[in-house]
Amino acid sequence: QVQLVESGGGLVQAGDSLKLSCAASGRTFDYFAMGWFRQAPGKEREFVSAINLNGLSTRYAASVEGRFTISRDNAKDTAYLQMHNLKPEDTAVYYCAAARVSWVVTSPTDFNSWGQGTQVTVSS
Secondary structure: OOEEEEEOOEEEEOOOOEEEEEEEEOOOHHHOEEEEEEEOOOOOOEEEEEEOOOOOOEEEOOOOOOOEEEEEEOOOOEEEEEEOOOOHHHOEEEEEEEEOOOOOOOOHHHOOEEOOOEEEEEEO
16 A cells, blocks of 8 residues: 655635645555545545546546646655635545556545545635
8 A cells, every 4th residue: 555645735715726735655656546535524525536647647526627637746756636716615624545556546445545634624
């Protein structure tokens, strides 16, 4: 497994931007497809975005399409989630996850390793 640490969360106003980072260690980062999920209070964890090994294939939830961008820097062992035009409904704990596959995966059950999460709070 790979160890993951998220950072970059915080309290922002609606319309603001945030960039989350997910630093990986313990295994070769570019062996893993990466994903971002989020969980709001009282709700199930939901898929946000995912990226394949080389960063050329991505996938987004409909609710964030056009506002969020996932990327990765394999030289820095880090994945990112750039979030623009944030809305109050984006408020959640955001988790990054790693899957030992080469293609894009989106189901939580596809991922082997998870970070501890970072809180994003968007005020109206």
